[in-house]
Amino acid sequence: MILFLPRPISIANLSNNIITFLYEVRGKGTHIISKLNQGGDKLELLGPLGNGFDLNIKGKIALISGGIGIAPMIYLAKELEGDIDFYCGFRNEVYYIDIIKEDVDNLFISTEDGSLGHKGFITELFDPKKYDVVLTCGPTPMMKKKFGRCVKI
Ligand SMILES: Cc1cc2nc3c(=O)[nH]c(=O)nc-3n(C[C@H](O)[C@H](O)[C@H](O)COP(=O)(O)OP(=O)(O)OC[C@H]3O[C@@H](n4cnc5c(N)ncnc54)[C@H](O)[C@@H]3O)c2cc1C
Numbered sequence: 001m002i003l004f005l006p007r008p009i010s011i012a013n014l015s016n017n018i019i020t021f022l023y024e025v026r027g028k029g030t031h032i033i034s035k036l037n038q039g040g041d042k043l044e045l046l047g048p049l050g051n052g053f054d055l056n057i058k059g060k061i062a063l064i065s066g067g068i069g070i071a072p073m074i075y076l077a078k079e080l081e082g083d084i085d086f087y088c089g090f091r092n093e094v095y096y097i098d099i100i101k102e103d104v105d106n107l108f109i110s111t112e113d114g115s116l117g118h119k120g121f122i123t124e125l126f127d128p129k130k131y132d133v134v135l136t137c138g139p140t141p142m143m144k145k146k147f148g149r150c151v152k153i
Helices: 028-032 067-079 097-101 140-150
Strands: 013-015 018-020 060-066 083-090 106-111 133-136
Touching: 013 106, 028 060, 060 067, 067 083, 067 097, 067 133, 067 140, 097 106, 133 140
Parallel strands: 060 083, 060 133, 083 106
Antiparallel strands: 013 018
């Protein structure tokens, strides 16, 4: 058995008593997770932890994700009610967008290499004036850029 401190991973979906995690292999911990075998190996989970998102928000909502920051936003899009526009940015490989499509009004995609959707950063597509609430998860520079735009309103 391998023991190491827990790594924070978001709940990407919860349905029929099955929890889905979506993770990117970054270092040692996520590499070990990627080598686990279905049916035999076991993981210890602690949670849910953290504050979560407020699900009582109303109005026109923008969800903005960058890279693997999409993970918590998938479940959030399912749980929120209202008008939701989902903006997801990727470096090159695009994932999980078919599942998201079912739960949102509009889906905007960007890739840095231009392989799908807008070529560039997702923040370039986003106009904060169109929204009552903006929720985001992703790399800090992306969130800072988005937040900078929001406070100008
Ligand atoms: C709230 C939150 C939610 C997240 N949700 C997701 C998600 O849904 N999907 C996803 O892919 N990523 C998610 N992340 C990012 C994810 O937690 C990191 O990518 C992951 O921790 C990387 O772990 P690693 O061991 O692969 O990488 P590493 O870079 O090897 O390790 C990560 C950290 O653990 C430390 N560490 C390494 N080994 C040890 C050890 N033996 N003992 C103690 N510390 C050690 C490192 O110094 C480093 O700070 C989330 C992060 C946060 C904060």
